[in-house]
Amino acid sequence: MPEGDTVWRTAKHLDQALTGRVLTRTDFRVPAFATLDLSGQPVNGTIARGKHLLTRIGDDHTLHTHLKMEGSWHLYRPTTSWRRPVHEARVVLHTEEWHAVGFALGITEVIPREDEVDAVGHLGPDLLGPDWDEQEALRRLGADPLRPIGEALLDQRNLAGVGNMYKAELCFLAGVHHDTPVGEVPDLRRMVRRAKQVLEANKERVQQATTGDLRRGKQLWVYARGRQSCLRCGTRIAYDENGGRPAYWCPVCQPLRTDSRP
Numbered sequence: 001m002p003e004g005d006t007v008w009r010t011a012k013h014l015d016q017a018l019t020g021r022v023l024t025r026t027d028f029r030v031p032a033f034a035t036l037d038l039s040g041q042p043v044n045g046t047i048a049r050g051k052h053l054l055t056r057i058g059d060d061h062t063l064h065t066h067l068k069m070e071g072s073w074h075l076y077r078p079t080t081s082w083r084r085p086v087h088e089a090r091v092v093l094h095t096e097e098w099h100a101v102g103f104a105l106g107i108t109e110v111i112p113r114e115d116e117v118d119a120v121g122h123l124g125p126d127l128l129g130p131d132w133d134e135q136e137a138l139r140r141l142g143a144d145p146l147r148p149i150g151e152a153l154l155d156q157r158n159l160a161g162v163g164n165m166y167k168a169e170l171c172f173l174a175g176v177h178h179d180t181p182v183g184e185v186p187d188l189r190r191m192v193r194r195a196k197q198v199l200e201a202n203k204e205r206v207q208q209a210t211t212g213d214l215r216r217g218k219q220l221w222v223y224a225r226g227r228q229s230c231l232r233c234g235t236r237i238a239y240d241e242n243g244g245r246p247a248y249w250c251p252v253c254q255p256l257r258t259d260s261r262p
């Protein structure tokens, strides 16, 4: 699942390629918009809001997309062949210079510009957004102190941008098991600051790292490292399939804190 920094970079690439260009053809391969034609309209920009992408077309329309689990946007020169199967394409935006193809998107919808707030208004402060607000993110996280911290970090209404990978890494860095209640996390502010630091550090690069080491196999502390040795203490990393959202943690470095009271 893409993390907020991946979505941020996708928005940047789409923005650089399409903004100011006129669409020569549009192809919406989802039933609700199959007959919509926005050709002749200029693209006015693409921004990321948490893990949502908003591509503004003309004065009135916004293409709202979300990568969900498997989605990606690719940019191709008009004569280049696609690197993903044609049947996975949900939308194709043609300009003279680029064909932007959204594959396997979880959300593909064209909405009136003024309805953007309905699409993304529920999101908490965006870790990579211009409106990032640490205090508000802390307030939202802290509103439910009994909720497991892993779940609370993934809830985009608390703060926007953390996916399953950073959830695992942030819990490791904070020394807490992901089922630790929010109220028992020793320094929640530090954890939130670290989330911002990690996403900022990775937003410009393809290879994400939380260890500061970009070498293969050394980039992450626990995520996707089930049964391998903890890079800090050598213990085997624990792994839980967790219904398609696998969890990873070091049983020694990340004790489950259920109640700190004696």
Ligand SMILES: [Zn+2]
Pocket (backbone or CB within 6 Å): 230, 231, 232, 233, 234, 235, 250, 251, 252, 253, 254
């Ligand atoms: Zn460890």
